[in-house]
Amino acid sequence: MTDPILDVADLSVRYPGATAPAVRNVSFTLGRERLGVVGESGSGKSTLGRALMRLMPAADITARRMQFEEVDLLAARERQMLKLRGRRMSMILQDPKFSLNPIRRCGDQIAEAYRTHFRCSKAQAHDKAVEMLDAVQIREPERVYRLYPHEVSGGMGQRVMIAMMLLTDPDLVIADEPTSALDVTVRLQVLRILDDLVREKGIGLIMISHDLNLVRNFCDRVLIMYAGRVVETLKARDLDRAQHPYTRGLLAAQPRIAGDRGDLPVLQRDPAWEQEARP
Numbered sequence: 452m453t454d455p456i457l458d459v460a461d462l463s464v465r466y467p468g469a470t471a472p473a474v475r476n477v478s479f480t481l482g483r484e485r486l487g488v489v490g491e492s493g494s495g496k497s498t499l500g501r502a503l504m505r506l507m508p509a510a511d512i513t514a515r516r517m518q519f520e521e522v523d524l525l526a527a528r529e530r531q532m533l534k535l536r537g538r539r540m541s542m543i544l545q546d547p548k549f550s551l552n553p554i555r556r557c558g559d560q561i562a563e564a565y566r567t568h569f570r571c572s573k574a575q576a577h578d579k580a581v582e583m584l585d586a587v588q589i590r591e592p593e594r595v596y597r598l599y600p601h602e603v604s605g606g607m608g609q610r611v612m613i614a615m616m617l618l619t620d621p622d623l624v625i626a627d628e629p630t631s632a633l634d635v636t637v638r639l640q641v642l643r644i645l646d647d648l649v650r651e652k653g654i655g656l657i658m659i660s661h662d663l664n665l666v667r668n669f670c671d672r673v674l675i676m677y678a679g680r681v682v683e684t685l686k687a688r689d690l691d692r693a694q695h696p697y698t699r700g701l702l703a704a705q706p707r708i709a710g711d712r713g714d715l716p717v718l719q720r721d722p723a724w725e726q727e728a729r730p
């Protein structure tokens with residue numbers, strides 16, 4: 452692995468009033484690679500992503516280390532975080548409908564994001580927005596610039612979001628289920644764009660997903676989360692050789708198209724999984 456972009460040790464997150472932390476003692480490093488974060492609903496994947504961006508002012512975030520390049524994310528003031536977010540670290544969410552402003556044209560939103568970070572004229576920001584739409588393989592960028600979010604498909608909306616994120620050349624991108632609302636062909640296009648970012652621009656990508664097949668094929672390494680903890684960390688290509696019974700249970704519960712199509716096994720949970728952690 453290359454020099455870590457992110458180095459996290461013993462990160463825990465507790466929501467106000469919650470009896471147990473949503474994320475518990477999570478440790479990992481991220482290089483210029485694709486790191487998958489997998490686990491069932493409620494295992495803490497999104498909480499982990501939002502905590503890294505410090506997007507949860509009400510929650511209690513503790514860690515031994517939370518270092519993003521030269522920045523100590525635990526000590527950084529909110530002013531510094533405002534400069535980092537959207538510039539050097541970005542997040543892509545599942546559904547662009549909730550991330551784009553419904554009453555502003557897509558292109559204007561990208562141009563405005565550019566002007567937030569860089570001093571330039573409106574015309575320069577417009578040109579940059581069109582260039583970015585083109586970079587995410589939108590065929591008629593000038594036309595799409597003028598569309599409102601409700602006028603674009605889910606896949607195009609997701610590409611608009613990625614275009615906005617690309618503006619500032621971030622080093623870290625956290626993608627939270629970025630393709631689950633997309634059909635298979637558009638999903639491939641979006642994955643290809645993210646893949647190019649890792650290969651050509653050398654970003655570090657955290658890909659949060661439910662989809663074991665997707666992370667197996669797309670990611671370099673995978674963190675498996677259960678009840679807020681990382682129970683296993685593996686190279687994606689070694690996923691089928693996973694040791695932890697939870698990971699093995701998830702793999703066994705995957706539907707198969709070919710071969711024996713008997714009943715899917717039900718995951719038998721062991722309460723001990725909640726206590727242990729294997730970084």
Ligand SMILES: Nc1ncnc2c1ncn2[C@@H]1O[C@H](COP(=O)(O)OP(=O)(O)OP(=O)(O)O)[C@@H](O)[C@H]1O
Pocket residue numbers: 466467469473490491492493494495496497498499661
């Ligand atoms: N804003 C919040 N306030 C209080 N509790 C929350 C909040 N967001 C999430 N939680 C709780 O934290 C735990 C982890 O949730 P989180 O959304 O991180 O899981 P997840 O693995 O991303 O799930 P999903 O795959 O369904 O998105 C859950 O028990 C959830 O109920």
